[in-house]
Amino acid sequence: MTSSLALAVTAGVLIAAGVYLLTERSLTRILMGVLVMSNGVNLLFLVAMGRAGRPAIIGSTDPEAMSDPLPQAMVLTAIVITMAVSAFVVTMAYRSFQLNGNDEVSDDVEDARIRALAERDDVSDSYEDIKFSDTGEDVVSE
Amino acid sequence: MNNLLTIPVLLPMLGAALTLMLGPRPRAQRFVSVAVLVGVVAAAATLAVQAHTIGVQTLWVGAWPRGFGISLVADRLAGIMLTVASLVTLAVLVYSTGQDEAELRQETPVSIFHPTFLVMCAGVSAAFLAGDLFNMFVGFEILLFASYVLLTMSGTRPRMRAGSTYVVVNLLSASLFLTALATVYAATGTVNLAQLAMRLPEIDPGTQAMIQFMLLLVFGIKAAVFPLSAWLPDSYPTAPAPVTAVFAGLLTKVGVYAILRTQTLLFPHRPLTDLLLWVGLATMIVGILGAVAQSEMKRLLSFTLVSHIGYMVMGIGLATDAGLAAAIYYTAHHITIQATLFLVAGLMQRVGGSTSCDRVNGLATISPLLGALFIVPAMNLSGIPPFSGFIGKLGLLNAGIAVGTPLAWAVVVAAVSTSLLTLYTMAKAWNRAFWGKPMTASQMPDTLEEDDDVHEGRPMPGVMVGSTLALIAFSLVLTVAAGPLYDYTYQAAMTLRGGDYVRAVLAVVEP
Secondary structure (H helix, E strand, O other): OOOOHHHHHHHHHHHHHHHHHHOOOEHHHHHHHHHHHHHHHHHHHHHHHOOOOEOOOEOOEOHHHEOOHHHHHHHHHHHHHHHHHHHHHHHHHHHHHHHHOOOEOOOOHHHHHHHHHHHHOOOOOOOOOOEOOOOOOEOOOO | OOHHHHHHHHHHHHHHHHHHHOOOOHHHHHHHHHHHHHHHHHHHHHHHHHHHHOOOEEEEHHHOOOOOOOEEEEOHHHHHHHHHHHHHHHHHHHHHHHHHHHHHHHHOOOOOHHHHHHHHHHHHHHHHHEOEHHHHHHHHHHHHHHHHHHHOHHHOHHHHHHHHHHHHHHHHHHHHHHHHHHHHHHHHOOOEHHHHHHHHHHOOHHHHHHHHHHHHHHHHHHHOOOOOOOHHHHHHHHOOHHHHHHHHHHHHHHHHHHHHHHHHHOOOOOOOHHHHHHHHHHHHHHHHHHHHOOOEHHHHHHHHHHHHHHHHHHHHHHOOHHHHHHHHHHHHHHHHHHHHHHHHHHHHHHHHOOOEOOOOOOHHHHOHHHHHHHHHHHHHHHOOOOOHHHHHHHHHHHHHHHHOOHHHHHHHHHHHHHHHHHHHHHHHHHHHHHOOOOOOHHHOOOOOOOOOOOOOOOOOOHHHHHHHHHHHHHHHHHHHOHHHHHHHHHHHHHHHHOOHHHHHHHOOOOO
């Protein structure tokens, strides 16, 4: 099977750019990343297809000279799915903007909890502040 | 050829269209949804029986010659998964109709819950029945899309936060899946599972290993195995109880199914079994340690969900018939029990006004029935004999001991410890939420949880209790019928490893 180096390199660059954008906080940029990356991945299917040939229509083309139509069908499905995903992510970004004034993906719940605990200066149940029971004064301060 | 194979996919799709049109008429909508899911259960059960008695059921959609076009396949594994999944979906839907009247309807003025729920059901069926990787991908996308909508339903702040993490993670995994598909097609010229099983062993071992690893990575994200599990406890707990229940029961299990299917069928020599065992071990331990630290019921259950995925991965990693059989049985058990527990968490929310153990107390005094509803599945999850959890774990441990390598022993030890820690978390939740004196909403202390839907306790509607009871009864059936079921899963495992699947799908002559 022969395949195009140009396509493979373009796919690589697109996917790399997409992954970089995915690491951003803002949903809009993540969406850009997804779009760029999905285009890169779709190109990979064209790489997998092998050499481009003539239209795959029985009767008008010699079967030997045809392109492989199957990857194109798969890419078509993938494009439709990406379109739906984009619509959903745009809606989600807008809703986040309505609620929070920005469209950033927020922290993990656990991270937020730990930060809140630190801000409240709470200690865990197992931690005991040793005091003399009769005076109530700290051992450390004495 | 068996046209019944299309029913579990087409019927829910049709139902989704109907319920969408019936939006303004909730009663008719509920009736259609329930009727559709009953139909799916019947079709799935028939397929499971046919796969057992007649052999692997196949359908080349559109009557294209074998090897071209789309194939749907139901072997014993797909049959049992589909049956259990659709039963649980039905129970959860019935539960939600009970909740509907009181809560959901206020939340979602446009009634999109039923159509979306049915679309998700169609996606799950499509993923289970797909005979090729690309349609498995499409099935995954259908169910994920429905799950995005269900998770972010009514667009409140916590749900948008949870939803954005969930959506981004799944977008990434979808891209990875597509990349894997392109690689598979470039290497072998097909995405049909049966053809792949024949062609993959002939290609370069390096390429094979790459494909295997990529597929494992993709399905690992969906199944939420450690270290790819961080998204799950972060996103599941904010959704309404029925949604979380069906997500927890089904969605991760579809990932487990895909791992089981691809790893056994496509890579029979399985060079990555050690990796799977390590992953299973880490998933069990890390997941349950997360659960120990939680006090909010739904988050706690999400962590136990991650942890128990480890058991199934362990069974797959053992790579023996006994291990696979136990993993399949455990998956069936876990779909049921995890969904039940999330439904019970929904009932706790109603009765106690919150699902945080910091805020509710004495639930067993307020409602002894709720106490009973919680303790039975909780003990089942922990693996207390004679419940199905015990039988599944026993099978896995036996299989692990039979393999007998140091790594297998390490996983066995981890499995026993995880079981013990699960019992500990369940007992802790029981102590804190169900014992003690009941408190009112005004007495509830402030916590750091983001779930602020605190209210005074309300009675439990009969429908919600009834469907939860039905699921518990089903888990007891899994226990009582463990003998025949184990036979079934054992043969399912044999079909996976033998060539039955490939022969049935590609056979030129109709058997």
